[in-house]
Every structure is written in C-alpha cells, then in structure tokens.
Amino acid sequence: MTLREAAPILQADNISLRFGGVRALTEVSLSVHPGEVFSIIGPNGAGKTSFVNCVSGRYSPTSGRILFEGQDITRMRTNRRAAVGIGRTFQNLALFGHMTVLENIMVGRHHLLKRGFLAGMAYWAGGAEAEELKHREEVERIIDFLEIQHVRKAIAGQLPYGLRKRVELARAMALQPRLILLDEPMAGMNLEEKEDMARYILDLNEEWGMTVLMIEHDMGVVMDISHRVAVLDFGRCIATGTPEVVLANEHVRRAYLGEVDELAAEPVA
Amino acid sequence: MTAMTPAGDFRTSYRADMSLFATRNTRLAVLLGVALLALLPLPSLIRQYLENGGGLAQSYDDFLAVFDIGRYGLGLLIQIGFLGIAALGLNILVGFTGQISIGHAAFFGVGAFSSAWLHDHGLPVLVCIPLSGLMTTVVGIIFGLPAARLKGLYLAIATLAAQFIIEDFFARAQWFTGGVAGRGTEPPALFGFSFDREETYFYVVLVAVVLMFVAAANLMRTRDGRALIAVRDHYLSAEMMGINLAYYRTLSFGIASFYAGIGGALYAHYLQFVSVEAFNIGFSIQFLGMVIIGGLGSISGSLMGAAFMVVLPEVVQAGADAIAGGPVDQALKLGANISFLRDMVVGAVIILFLVFEPDGLAHRWRLIKAYWKLYPYSH
Numbered sequence: 001m002t003l004r005e006a007a008p009i010l011q012a013d014n015i016s017l018r019f020g021g022v023r024a025l026t027e028v029s030l031s032v033h034p035g036e037v038f039s040i041i042g043p044n045g046a047g048k049t050s051f052v053n054c055v056s057g058r059y060s061p062t063s064g065r066i067l068f069e070g071q072d073i074t075r076m077r078t079n080r081r082a083a084v085g086i087g088r089t090f091q092n093l094a095l096f097g098h099m100t101v102l103e104n105i106m107v108g109r110h111h112l113l114k115r116g117f118l119a120g121m122a123y124w125a126g127g128a129e130a131e132e133l134k135h136r137e138e139v140e141r142i143i144d145f146l147e148i149q150h151v152r153k154a155i156a157g158q159l160p161y162g163l164r165k166r167v168e169l170a171r172a173m174a175l176q177p178r179l180i181l182l183d184e185p186m187a188g189m190n191l192e193e194k195e196d197m198a199r200y201i202l203d204l205n206e207e208w209g210m211t212v213l214m215i216e217h218d219m220g221v222v223m224d225i226s227h228r229v230a231v232l233d234f235g236r237c238i239a240t241g242t243p244e245v246v247l248a249n250e251h252v253r254r255a256y257l258g259e260v261d262e263l264a265a266e267p268v269a
Numbered sequence: 270m271t272a273m274t275p276a277g278d279f280r281t282s283y284r285a286d287m288s289l290f291a292t293r294n295t296r297l298a299v300l301l302g303v304a305l306l307a308l309l310p311l312p313s314l315i316r317q318y319l320e321n322g323g324g325l326a327q328s329y330d331d332f333l334a335v336f337d338i339g340r341y342g343l344g345l346l347i348q349i350g351f352l353g354i355a356a357l358g359l360n361i362l363v364g365f366t367g368q369i370s371i372g373h374a375a376f377f378g379v380g381a382f383s384s385a386w387l388h389d390h391g392l393p394v395l396v397c398i399p400l401s402g403l404m405t406t407v408v409g410i411i412f413g414l415p416a417a418r419l420k421g422l423y424l425a426i427a428t429l430a431a432q433f434i435i436e437d438f439f440a441r442a443q444w445f446t447g448g449v450a451g452r453g454t455e456p457p458a459l460f461g462f463s464f465d466r467e468e469t470y471f472y473v474v475l476v477a478v479v480l481m482f483v484a485a486a487n488l489m490r491t492r493d494g495r496a497l498i499a500v501r502d503h504y505l506s507a508e509m510m511g512i513n514l515a516y517y518r519t520l521s522f523g524i525a526s527f528y529a530g531i532g533g534a535l536y537a538h539y540l541q542f543v544s545v546e547a548f549n550i551g552f553s554i555q556f557l558g559m560v561i562i563g564g565l566g567s568i569s570g571s572l573m574g575a576a577f578m579v580v581l582p583e584v585v586q587a588g589a590d591a592i593a594g595g596p597v598d599q600a601l602k603l604g605a606n607i608s609f610l611r612d613m614v615v616g617a618v619i620i621l622f623l624v625f626e627p628d629g630l631a632h633r634w635r636l637i638k639a640y641w642k643l644y645p646y647s648h
Contacts, residue, residue: 057508057509079511079512079514083511088509096499096507098498098501099498099499099502103498107495110495110496113491115492116492116493117488117491119491120488120490120493122484128491136287137283171510
C-alpha cells in the first residue's frame with residue numbers, strides 16, 4: 001500500500017496519560033497516514049476515547065509527544081486545533097441543543113470566518129453578509145452530502161438520535177479538517193443507519209479527502225471500512241496493522257475478542 | 270419540528286433565507302410599528318406649536334387630543350426604551366452566553382455618570398452617549414475578566430462584588446459622580462435644537478433602540494453571535510470548533526456593559542440628574558427580572574420584559590389608587606400601607622411568571638402567533 005510511504009499525518013510518540021493513580025494510557029505510539037481510515041478498537045475502558053481526547057486537546061498527555069503533519073501539538077490549546085486541521089465528533093452527542101441544524105454546522109465554520117462582532121453587528125456594511133453567504137454555500141454542500149436538507153431549520157436538540165449523529169458529523173466536516181476524529185459514529189444505530197454512516201465515512205475519506213481516525217465497537221464495520229486498525233487494551237497498544245493482521249494476532253484474540261473458539265465461530269471479513 | 274412559514278413563502282436565495290425577519294409581513298409589521306411609534310409625539314407637538322401661535326380651532330385640538338398620549342405616556346415609553354437597551358445587554362450575557370451578572374445596574378450607573386461627566390468636560394451629549402458606552406465597556410471588561418474562568422454561582426458572587434465595589438465608588442468619587450449630592454446634566458442638542466422635552470427626547474431614544482436592537486439581531490446571525498450561543502449550549506464542543514472560551518465570555522461581558530452604558534447614558538440625559546443611590550442591587554435584580562420575564566435568549570423579549578416591568582407598576586398603582594379610601598381599604602385598614610401593595614403584586618407576578626411561563630413573554634408571543642396562524646383549524 002502506498003499510503004504507508006507518505007509521512008504520517010498524525011504521529012503519537014509514547015503517549016502516557018495518568019489521572020492520579022489511574023493509568024489511562026501507557027506509552028501508546030501510533031501513526032496515521034494521510035488518506036487512511038484508521039480505527040481504534042478495544043474493550044471498554046481501554047483508553048480509546050482518552051487517546052482521541054489527547055489528540056483533540058481535551059486532555060493533555062502526562063508524557064509523550066503528538067505530531068500533526070510534523071507540527072508538535074501536544075500542548076497546543078484546544079481551540080487552536082480546529083485551524084490546524086483537526087475536527088471531531090463526540091461519543092455522547094455534543095450538539096448545540098438550542099440552535100438549528102444549520103446554525104450548528106455554521107459554528108463549524110468558525111475558524112474559517114474572519115468577520116468579528118463589529119462587522120457582524122453592521123452586517124450589511126461590514127462584509128459579514130457576503131462572508132456568511134459564501135460559507136452558507138459550503139455548508140449546503142455538506143448538508144446535501146449527508147442528506148439532512150429536511151431538518152435544516154429544525155432545532156438540533158429535538159432531533160432523533162440517528163439524525164443528531166449525522167448533524168454532528170456535518171458540523172465536524174464543516175471545519176474542513178484534514179484529520180477527522182470520529183468517536184463511536186455508529187453507537188446506538190440500527191443496521192440501516194449504520195450502513196448509511198459507513199457510506200458517509202468512506203465518501204468523506206475518498207471524495208472529501210479527509211483522513212479518518214475512528215473509534216468503533218461494531219467489528220463488522222471496522223473490518224470492512226478500515227485500512228488499518230490499532231487495538232488498545234488497558235491503556236496499551238497491543239497491535240496495529242491491517243484488519244486481517246490484527247484479527248490474526250494472538251494477543252488481540254486473548255485480550256479483546258475473547259476466547260479463541262468464539263473468534264473461530266465468527267466469519268472473518 | 271421545522272420552522273413555521275406561511276404557505277407559498279418560498280426562499281429562492283440564501284440571502285432571503287438569512288434575512289432578519291422570518292417573512293416579508295413580519296418585516297412590514299416591524300417597520301410599520303416603528304413608523305407608528307415615530308408618529309406618537311406628533312399630536313402633542315402640533316398642539317403645543319399651534320397653542321403658542323394662538324390659532325388653533327377647538328375642534329382640531331379635540332381631534333388631536335384623542336391621539337395625544339401626553340408627556341406621561343411618552344415618559345413611560347422612553348423608560349421602556351433605555352431599560353430595554355440595558356436589558357438586551359444583560360440578555361446577551363445571561364440568555365445567549367449563559368453567564369450570570371447581578372451587577373448590571375452598577376454598569377448602567379457607570380454609563381449614566383460617564384455621560385454626565387464627559388458632558389461637563391465640554392463634549393456634546395450626542396457624542397457623550399456612545400463614548401460612555403465605551404467607558405462602561407472598559408469597566409465591564411475589567412470586572413468581567415474573572416468571568417472567563419468562573420461559572421454559575423461563583424460568577425454570581427463575583428458580579429455581586431462588582432455591584433458593591435462600583436456602588437461604593439459612586440458614593441466616594443466626588444469628582445466623577447458629585448458624591449451624595451449627585452450630578453446634574455443637560456439634554457442632548459443638535460445644531461442648536463434641544464431635545465429637552467419628552468416629545469423630542471423620545472426620538473433620541475427611539476433611534477438608539479432601533480440601532481441597538483438591529484445590531485444585536487445582526488450579531489446573533491453571524492460568527493461571533495453563534496459562538497456565544499455555542500459557549501452556552503456546550504462549551505466543550507465549542508472549544509473543539511475553534512472557539513476561544515475565555516475570549517467569548519469576556520466579549521459577552523463587554524457587549525453587555527456597552528448596552529448597559531448606552532441605556533444608562535440615555536437615562537441620565539432624560540432625567541438630567543443622576544443620583545448615587547439609584548443603582549443598587551434591587552435595580553440589578555430588576556434587570557434580571559426583565560430578562561427572565563421577557564425571555565432568556567430572545568432579542569425582542571428583552572424589550573417586552575422592560576415594557577412589562579415599566580407598565581406593571583403603573584397598572585397596579587392605578588388599581589391601588591382606585592381602592593384607596595374605598596370599602597376594601599377601610600375594612601382592611603390599609604391606609605398608608607397601600608403603596609406597598611405595588612411591590613407585593615410585582616413580586617407575585619414575577620413568581621407566577623416563573624412558574625407558568627418560564628420561557629418568557631417572547632415564547633408566549635410565539636404561541637399566540639402560531640394559534641392565530643392556524644385559527645380556526647388548530648386541531
């Protein structure tokens with residue numbers, strides 16, 4: 001695969017994260033290459049979300065280094081990472097509940113919009129209107145792509161779960177990230193919604209050119225759409241590689257997929 | 270679930286979809302409302318003008334008198350105007366950004382004294398008003414800096430401290446406020462024309478109200494307004510969207526103070542006297558009352574809340590006057606206590622509002638509109 005020859009878009013070197021006596025992550029090293037769909041799997045409490053939080057800036061690793069496109073972002077402020085090119089969705093929905101879907105997605109354009117509050121107040125005179133119109137068109141492309149036109153003006157907090165997940169994806173896409181972090185994008189969805197979501201993830205990877213770093217529990221989906229997979233267990237990275245390689249890994253079978261015979265009973269994708 | 274638009278109202282451009290008012294009729298109604306308000310002082314002005322000229326037929330005068338709401342009525346509208354501006358500022362802070370302030374009256378006072386003080390230093394009043402807004406912004410940002418770190422009850426206490434510090438400053442800073450004697454000031458003037466009466470000052474306030482409310486509405490449909498709401502709704506994901514929480518919390522405080530300052534300045538030049546006792550904690554709570562009754566996070570609600578708080582005491586007072594000396598008064602031996610009835614009723618109404626209409630007058634207004642839109646097929 002040519003993907004691996006390029007310089008990694010995200011490189012984590014020996015990331016450790018401790019909360020008092022709890023070791024959430026222990027010397028995790030991963031690298032994600034541009035254009036990949038990279039999945040992190042692991043049992044509950046393995047540190048998957050902690051790792052994503054370190055990348056997105058929610059947590060600051062106790063030790064180690066995170067490079068994004070060669071730039072050290074380990075201690076970079078959370079709100080500056082959007083402009084660097086990192087976007088994310090949350091495991092437990094984190095939409096702006098009282099805003100409309102459209103406004104939610106427009107918030108994603110925040111770092112791309114340049115007009116401040118004075119220009120905003122003057123609206124017609126300060127150039128804010130022209131800017132809003134331009135970005136509205138971009139946002140509408142995302143709305144079309146994710147097929148949420150019908151709820152454009154709905155209040156985000158009142159939408160059903162599956163749609164809210166999709167709006168959150170739209171908001172993250174609006175950031176125009178080069179790396180998009182998806183924390184359990186398919187949790188709590190039915191089969192049809194999962195299929196839709198898998199298609200969106202593949203399309204945003206292939207057509208929109210976003211590198212995907214995804215946490216997901218649905219093994220079928222993970223094995224189907226990921227280029228590479230990393231397995232975390234008790235805060236350690238125990239395996240990385242293509243889905244086939246990871247599935248065949250002895251440690252992974254023991255630590256994550258349970259007993260050997262159970263794995264044998266499952267059709268390997 | 271989706272916003273209600275009338276049948277046949279199709280938007281064919283994003284510009285039309287992002288307009289300030291939901292429909293063309295809403296825009297017309299608001300413009301018409303402002304135009305009608307602008308006409309209000311005219312009957313009174315014409316009557317005075319003709320009286321001075323001496324040549325007004327009695328029948329014309331009678332006709333005009335029907336539309337003349339008098340200085341008292343105009344005075345109430347002026348009060349609604351400057352209180353509404355200050356309430357809007359508080360609503361941007363409390364309703365839109367989710368921060369709290371129980372020191373808003375102090376900032377209102379800073380605006381009032383600043384404008385009077387600047388005017389004493391030779392600046393024309395119409396320049397003093399925006400300048401005092403800026404001065405209040407500076408003061409607001411100084412006291413608002415802790416707001417970047419604090420939330421909820423802690424912030425409430427911090428702003429309470431601001432209230433008392435500023436109030437104490439008013440009482441001591443003789444050079445600025447005139448001390449306990451207070452500070453007198455003058456009405457605004459433009460090219461030798463003085464806005465010294467309700468009939469003329471009304472226009473100054475009307476222009477200010479329109480400007481400030483349009484600015485706030487514009488703010489809320491652009492980048493920084495959305496950022497404020499994002500900070501309120503989910504600050505963690507707001508940060509992930511590239512929003513600097515400390516900056517926007519402080520900005521919100523600054524904007525709120527600016528609005529309070531403008532409101533205070535308009536108050537100062539209306540009364541032409543500013544007293545140090547006016548800006549106490551009770552007044553601050555009253556601003557919170559306006560915002561809650563009007564509707565948290567609603568721009569038009571701020572004005573409705575101010576109107577409610579101005580008109581309600583008048584109504585209750587009229588009621589109290591009506592029963593004074595009557596059988597109820599005698600039976601209950603109310604006597605002088607009847608004036609307390611006003612405060613009690615105002616308090617009771619606020620409690621009832623919180624229980625039965627926590628979303629405020631703006632929400633009630635939306636329900637009424639929805640009802641009439643569907644009438645008589647609302648089921």
